C-alpha cells in the first residue's frame with residue numbers, strides 16, 4: 680500500500696542574484712512499513728525535501744499525497760490534527776529541545792496536544808515510551824540537556840512514536856553519534872518498524888547507515904533524484920556520478936558483511 684507519494688516537487692531559493700533550485704522536480708513513493716533512504720552530497724537538497732514533506736516549507740510546484748490525502752491542501756486545524764501521523768527526528772543539535780525541558784515534559788506535550796492520553800494516563804504512557812526506547816521511567820525527571828547524545832536521540836524517537844505515526848522523517852538522525860551508539864539507535868529504529876509498521880524517510884550522507892536500514896535508496900544531486908532503486912543493487916553498482924562518489928567515499932570494510940536490517 681502506498682503511504683506517501685511525491686510528484687514533481689519543486690522549491691527554489693533566491694538570495695541576491697543567486698537562484699538555487701534546492702528541490703527540482705522530485706518524484707518518488709513510499710510504501711507502508713518501508714524505509715526509503717535519501718543520500719546525496721552536502722547541498723544536494725535532502726533537508727529541503729524533508730522540510731517540504733513535513734510542511735515546514737511550501738513548494739512552488741508538485742503534489743504530495745499522504746495516507747490518501749492531498750497533503751499540501753491541508754491547512755489550519757486539519758493540518759495540525761494530521762501532523763500526528765507524520766513525525767520527525769533530526770540531527771541532535773543542542774537547541775533541539777528547550778534548555779530547561781525535562782524528558783517528561785518533552786513527551787507530555789505531544790500526548791496532550793494530540794489527545795493521545797488523558798492527564799491521569801500520561802505518566803504511565805511516558806514511562807511506557809521511555810521503556811520502549813531503552814530509557815528508565817525515572818529519566819522522565821531529568822533535564823534533557825544532562826543526557827548524552829545517544830540518550831537525547833532516544834528521547835527524540837520516543838517523542839516521534841508517541842503520536843503513533845505511520846511515517847517518520849529522519850534527517851541525519853544518527854550523524855552526530857559515535858559508531859556503537861549509532862548502531863544501537865539504528866537497531867531500535869528497525870525494531871520499532873517491525874513492531875509498528877512505521878515507514879521511514881531516512882536522510883543521510885552516510886551510505887553505511889543507509890545500507891543498514893533502507894529497503895530502497897534515492898540519490899540526490901543538485902535538487903534532483905539521479906538514481907532510485909533497491910539499496911543493495913545501487914551500492915553494488917551505482918550508475919550516476921553522484922552515486923559513484925558516495926560509494927567510493929565509504930571504506931569497503933564498513934560496508935562488507937553487514938546485511939540489510941540487521942544492525
Ligand SMILES: Nc1ncnc2c1ncn2[C@@H]1O[C@H](COP(=O)(O)OP(=O)(O)OP(=O)(O)O)[C@@H](O)[C@H]1O
Nearest residue numbers: 692694699701719720721722723724725726727728
Ligand atoms: N533557507 C534557504 N535560503 C536560501 N538557500 C537555501 C535555503 N535552504 C537551503 N538552501 C540552498 O538549497 C540547497 C539545498 O540545501 P539543503 O540544505 O536542502 O541540502 P542538503 O543536501 O540537506 O545539505 P546538507 O547535507 O549539507 O544538510 C543548497 O544550495 C542551500 O544553500
